[in-house]
Amino acid sequence: MGKIRDNWRIILLVLVLAVSVFALFSPTVGGDDADAPGTASTGVTNLQYGLQLSGGTRIRAPLVGVTAEDVEFGDTEPPQVERDVASELANATVADVIVREESRTSGTVEVTADGVTPAQLGTALDDAGYSYETTRDGVTEDTRTQTVEVLSNKINEAGLSGGTVQQITTPTGENFVLVEVPDESRQEVVDLVNDRGNVRVDAYYATDDGSYEQTTVLERDDFQSIGTAEQGGEGQQPRVPVVVREDVAPTFQERMIETGVAQQGGSRCRYGAAPNSTDPCLLLVVDGEVVNSFGMSPGLASGMQSGDWAQDPRFVLQTRNFTGAQDVAINLRAGALPAALDIGPDGEGTSSFIAPSQGQQFRTDSLLTGIIAVFAVAGVVFLRYGEVEVALPMIVTALSEVVVLLGFAAGIGYPLDLSVIAGFIAVIGTGVDDLIIIADEVMAEGDVNSRRVFQSRFRKAFWVIGAAAATTIIAMSPLAVLSLGDLQGFAIFTILGVIVGVLLTRPAYGDILRALLTR
Amino acid sequence: MVAFEVPEIDYTRYTNRQLAAVPLAVLAVALLIVGGWYVATGAPVDPGLDFTGGAELRITVDAPDGQAREQIQQTFDPTPATIRQVSNSDTYILTFQTEEVGISALEEQARAAGFEVESSYSVSANFGSRTQGIALGGVAFAFLGMSVLVFLMFRTFVPSIAVVVSAFSDIVIPVALMNLLGIELTLGTVAALLMIIGYSVDSDILLNNHILRRSGDFYESTHRAMRTGVTMTLTSLSAMIVMTVVATLFGIQLLAAIGTVLVFGLATDLMNTYMLNLSLLRWYKYEGVAN
Numbered sequence: 001m002g003k004i005r006d007n008w009r010i011i012l013l014v015l016v017l018a019v020s021v022f023a024l025f026s027p028t029v030g031g032d033d034a035d036a037p038g039t040a041s042t043g044v045t046n047l048q049y050g051l052q053l054s055g056g057t058r059i060r061a062p063l064v065g066v067t068a069e070d071v072e073f074g075d076t077e078p079p080q081v082e083r084d085v086a087s088e089l090a091n092a093t094v095a096d097v098i099v100r101e102e103s104r105t106s107g108t109v110e111v112t113a114d115g116v117t118p119a120q121l122g123t124a125l126d127d128a129g130y131s132y133e134t135t136r137d138g139v140t141e142d143t144r145t146q147t148v149e150v151l152s153n154k155i156n157e158a159g160l161s162g163g164t165v166q167q168i169t170t171p172t173g174e175n176f177v178l179v180e181v182p183d184e185s186r187q188e189v190v191d192l193v194n195d196r197g198n199v200r201v202d203a204y205y206a207t208d209d210g211s212y213e214q215t216t217v218l219e220r221d222d223f224q225s226i227g228t229a230e231q232g233g234e235g236q237q238p239r240v241p242v243v244v245r246e247d248v249a250p251t252f253q254e255r256m257i258e259t260g261v262a263q264q265g266g267s268r269c270r271y272g273a274a275p276n277s278t279d280p281c282l283l284l285v286v287d288g289e290v291v292n293s294f295g296m297s298p299g300l301a302s303g304m305q306s307g308d309w310a311q312d313p314r315f316v317l318q319t320r321n322f323t324g325a326q327d328v329a330i331n332l333r334a335g336a337l338p339a340a341l342d343i344g345p346d347g348e349g350t351s352s353f354i355a356p357s358q359g360q361q362f363r364t365d366s367l368l369t370g371i372i373a374v375f376a377v378a379g380v381v382f383l384r385y386g387e388v389e390v391a392l393p394m395i396v397t398a399l400s401e402v403v404v405l406l407g408f409a410a411g412i413g414y415p416l417d418l419s420v421i422a423g424f425i426a427v428i429g430t431g432v433d434d435l436i437i438i439a440d441e442v443m444a445e446g447d448v449n450s451r452r453v454f455q456s457r458f459r460k461a462f463w464v465i466g467a468a469a470a471t472t473i474i475a476m477s478p479l480a481v482l483s484l485g486d487l488q489g490f491a492i493f494t495i496l497g498v499i500v501g502v503l504l505t506r507p508a509y510g511d512i513l514r515a516l517l518t519r
Numbered sequence: 520m521v522a523f524e525v526p527e528i529d530y531t532r533y534t535n536r537q538l539a540a541v542p543l544a545v546l547a548v549a550l551l552i553v554g555g556w557y558v559a560t561g562a563p564v565d566p567g568l569d570f571t572g573g574a575e576l577r578i579t580v581d582a583p584d585g586q587a588r589e590q591i592q593q594t595f596d597p598t599p600a601t602i603r604q605v606s607n608s609d610t611y612i613l614t615f616q617t618e619e620v621g622i623s624a625l626e627e628q629a630r631a632a633g634f635e636v637e638s639s640y641s642v643s644a645n646f647g648s649r650t651q652g653i654a655l656g657g658v659a660f661a662f663l664g665m666s667v668l669v670f671l672m673f674r675t676f677v678p679s680i681a682v683v684v685s686a687f688s689d690i691v692i693p694v695a696l697m698n699l700l701g702i703e704l705t706l707g708t709v710a711a712l713l714m715i716i717g718y719s720v721d722s723d724i725l726l727n728n729h730i731l732r733r734s735g736d737f738y739e740s741t742h743r744a745m746r747t748g749v750t751m752t753l754t755s756l757s758a759m760i761v762m763t764v765v766a767t768l769f770g771i772q773l774l775a776a777i778g779t780v781l782v783f784g785l786a787t788d789l790m791n792t793y794m795l796n797l798s799l800l801r802w803y804k805y806e807g808v809a810n
Binding site: 186421437444464470475 | 662
């Protein structure tokens with residue numbers, strides 16, 4: 001009994017180590033998270049690796065937009081407010097203005113077009129005759145949440161497995177959207193993320209006086225289902241099959257007949273070659289740009305003429321190439337982004353890309369670096385003490401801190417990055433420092449023959465260790481809290497290491513030393 | 520096994536003034552450098568990519584060294600601000616201080632020229648300057664927090680201020696060295712500066728504790744504190760030197776930056792603890808308390 005009570009710290013350490021090893025290697029832990037967001041898990045351990053050690057793309061940027069708070073609309077309906085505000089702004093369209101009602105007569109007005117300042121929004125509201133409280137940079141919480149959702153959908157729809165989109169708020173109150181996609185090149189991710197993805201179909205037709213007009217006939221909400229992109233057959237363009245909603249189909253059918261797209265014998269579109277003398281056309285418009293134009297086959301036209309089409313409202317959106325078809329399908333399914341990420345040359349974000357092979361390389365290299373650093377520490381400790389009995393437990397104890405931390409990382413699925421590896425090396429450093437304090441204090445002046453002498457010396461040593469630990473925690477806490485990107489992991493694991501050390505491993509080392517010295 | 524012993528220094532041969540003069544002189548020079556840098560460039564140390572904004576590309580070029588650089592110069596428009604080779608490999612790290620061309624365009628230029636892009640990183644200037652503010656605030660907070668904690672622990676002015684001054688010097692001297700050696704302030708070096716606060720205070724607290732709270736002769740206490748403290752610092756120092764060398768060879772910049780600055784800080788700490796802090800403590804023990 002006495003043995004157990006005396007050595008409970010060692011027993012506790014062994015138990016915690018066992019749990020950590022279990023968390024690290026057991027297939028039951030973290031197995032479900034194997035595809036955890038933004039990370040890649042490999043091989044025998046349950047460790048998750050972050051971008052730097054597995055490769056991929058990370059984009060971190062705020063959303064483009066300005067917001068006016070507490071705008072009084074009076075009786076005007078939100079869509080009308082959107083049109084009014086958009087018409088006062090030179091570089092914004094209706095699609096860029098979002099009105100959110102907070103009460104029946106007031107709410108927020110956001111403009112998510114690039115290059116609109118809060119002052120310009122204020123002037124536009126004044127000119128449109130709406131009073132408001134304040135205007136500011138940034139968008140509303142609702143818009144951010146919606147953007148994150150749409151982005152996640154887009155990434156899933158595009159088949160980029162393991163990608164994540166998160167919203168982060170810094171303690172200083174700034175908001176960023178963080179997109180992480182493993183194993184993918186930056187350009188693909190940027191393309192995907194950068195498109196607002198507003199897809200619509202316009203009719204382009206000649207009016208009675210001979211001039212051409214363009215009006216929107218289908219929008220995203222008008223589709224009941226969206227098929228997958230198909231390669232075009234012989235002489236046909238790639239396409240996305242869609243089904244138009246039943247309640248919209250009759251209206252659409254009517255518009256097609258009115259505009260002449262569904263005229264007798266179909267229409268042959270020559271929008272690109274002869275925009276002023278073409279048959280009526282349908283235009284596929286993505287983010288305000290016409291990406292393709294097409295006419296209607298005689299068969300479909302006659303179906304519309306007879307009214308049969310609306311009974312079975314299937315339709316195809318044609319694109320110029322297969323990637324275009326894929327993009328249209330993704331955008332239609334995921335929806336349009338309410339606001340774009342502020343990336344690009346004069347943006348506010350950061351982006352990084354690491355080739356998967358580079359990530360692998362960093363993983364082995366940083367592991368090697370860590371091991372070599374441990375050998376350096378071990379070398380100095382052996383040289384200094386010359387006694388294996390003192391030095392070996394020291395190294396083993398310091399390493400056990402790292403094992404506990406690795407187990408913790410595996411258990412909660414924290415992705416390992418270079419900064420976390422740096423944290424581990426720092427933990428070994430401070431850990432061994434403290435063990436040296438304990439060893440020197442305990443072995444000072446003559447032999448440790450009684451347990452009481454040992455206890456009193458150990459307690460003295462512990463005062464210094466506690467004080468040193470407290471300062472390290474204080475010094476690292478800003479990094480752990482502030483969102484300084486890569487360094488958060490470094491700070492979190494250094495602090496955790498110090499806590500694990502003071503509460504668990506360093507007391508256990510005291511017990512080991514006592515067992516060896518008071519034998 | 521060869522055990523090394525921390526040599527016993529005969530402090531009685533030196534006056535407090537002599538002991539304090541060296542670290543204070545070094546600190547003064549360091550402050551001059553940092554201050555001068557501030558006057559000349561508007562920042563105490565050159566901010567790196569993380570804070571100024573810009574782009575960094577890591578590419579592999581399949582060509583002998585001389586030609587590789589030439590190829591890189593010709594390929595990119597704008598030309599890179601710096602080109603660094605990773606320890607005799609085919610890998611080069613390029614930085615661009617420009618925002619005119621996006622990182623994607625630079626990647627394309629690299630691929631078009633047949634270089635392989637291993638990694639790329641870009642920070643916008645707006646984001647960078649904000650990060651810099653946060654980082655400097657973080658260092659200031661950490662330092663203040665540490666100072667308050669030290670005062671609370673010792674509850675006497677001279678020993679506490681001795682620790683704080685040593686820690687201050689432990690940060691300023693590495694910063695001055697960074698300026699002299701052209702090491703830029705990055706997130707990695709900021710982490711290292713914060714780590715210095717944590718590491719350097721350890722040996723100071725140890726020394727104070729031994730001298731103030733233990734019975735026994737001043738020099739005996741000092742020697743015992745030194746045996747432990749110097750061993751501690753040397754272990755950390757060796758770990759960091761090794762980490763710096765290995766990380767540099769592998770081209771892992773973050774680890775290399777943290778290692779380099781910590782090596783400076785730990786070396787500075789040896790001097791500050793056992794000359795500056797010690798002389799203040801001896802003055803306090805023999806003259807300060809008597810008055």
